[in-house]
Amino acid sequence: DQQxxxxxxxxxxxxxxxxxxxxxxxxxxxxxxxxxxxxxxEGPTFLISISSIKDKNEDGRFTVFLNxxxxxxxxxxxxxxxxxxxxxxCAASARASSRDDKIIFGKxxxxxxxx
Amino acid sequence: xxxxxxxPSWVICKSGTSVKIECRSLDFQATTMFWYRQFPxxxxxxxATSNEGSKATYEQGVEKDKFLxxxxxxxxxxLTVTSAHPEDSSFYICSAVTGVxxxxxxxxxxxxxxx
Numbered sequence: 001d002q003q004x005x006x007x008x009x010x011x012x013x014x015x016x017x018x019x020x021x022x023x024x025x026x027x028x029x030x031x032x033x034x035x036x037x038x039x040x041x042e043g044p045t046f047l048i049s050i051s052s053i054k055d056k057n058e059d060g061r062f063t064v065f066l067n068x069x070x071x072x073x074x075x076x077x078x079x080x081x082x083x084x085x086x087x088x089x090c091a092a093s094a095r096a097s098s099r100d101d102k103i104i105f106g107k108x109x110x111x112x113x114x115x
Numbered sequence: 116x117x118x119x120x121x122x123p124s125w126v127i128c129k130s131g132t133s134v135k136i137e138c139r140s141l142d143f144q145a146t147t148m149f150w151y152r153q154f155p156x157x158x159x160x161x162x163a164t165s166n167e168g169s170k171a172t173y174e175q176g177v178e179k180d181k182f183l184x185x186x187x188x189x190x191x192x193x194l195t196v197t198s199a200h201p202e203d204s205s206f207y208i209c210s211a212v213t214g215v216x217x218x219x220x221x222x223x224x225x226x227x228x229x230x
Contacts, residue, residue: 004158036221043121043208043221044159089159102149103219107158 003027004092006106014114019077021109023090026071030092034103035064035075038087047088048075077111085113117143119211121222128199128229136194136225138209144189145211149219150182153206162207165192199229 005024013019021035031052036044050057050064050073057064063076077084090106118141128134138148147166151159163179165171165186173179181203183195192211196203208224 034219041124041206041224041226043119043210043223045221046218049218102161102164104161105151105159 002107003030004090004104004106006088006090006109008109009107010110010112012112012114013080015082016079019075019080019084019111019113021075021077021088021090021111023073023075023106024071025073025092027092027094027104028071029094029096030104032093032095033064033066033073034091034093035062036089036091036105037084038089038108044089080111080113082113082115085111087111117211117213117218117220119145119209119220119222121209121225123225124223125226126228128227130200130229131198133195133197134199134227136196136207136209136227138192138194138211138222140190140211140220143211143213143220145192145213146189147212148186148192149210149212150184150192150194151208151210153208153224159208162194196227199227201229203227204229 034049035047038044048059048062050066066073087108087110089108091103093103120139122137150162153159162177163171163173165184167186167189171184186192210219210221
């Protein structure tokens with residue numbers, strides 16, 4: 001049973017436009033959400049996170065929106081740049097109810113920024 | 116920032132041999148380290164959680180006798196794939212945290228190919 005779902009395996013966006021990556025989750029105990037970016041043959045790097053007490057978190061070109069009632073979050077990248085081409089993983093954890101920092105990852109969405 | 120070094124970055128071995136992968140936190144003490152496996156076009160799957168000085172906690176379906184994890188110190192965890200088979204070929208990634216609710220820092224991963 002997939003608890004974190006990224007239903008779009010790939011996405012192509014024109015350079016300069018907005019990239020929107022979506023993520024859905026099923027576990028209502030999740031209270032902390034993260035986005036990671038991954039280049040081929042490298043480990044993921046942390047991008048941005050959001051706690052369930054918030055509905056928006058912004059860091060430079062990256063904004064994460066959380067809709068708890070819909071169990072949905074999204075990552076907005078604006079403006080999109082060529083270096084943003086990578087695989088983006090949505091991840092979630094249940095910090096309040098878990099004794100460790102186990103993080104559940106989605107399958108990832110490959111983002112292509114077109115020149 | 117916090118750096119996690121994973122070694123080797125790639126390894127090719129013959130079926131039946133064992134392979135050891137090291138994960139080191141270079142500039143911080145990692146209370147907990149995680150080992151992930153990534154199959155092509157699939158998510159990062161958590162294999163096990165290791166805490167320094169104690170036995171690793173394996174996820175359901177992960178063979179603990181096949182994937183030996185040793186967290187000997189606060190800066191080093193090792194994953195040994197014993198009696199490797201071609202189906203063990205994958206990309207293995209470690210991550211480390213400094214404490215509860217702290218960010219995950221990932222290694223660059225190890226590409227294992229078993230022939």
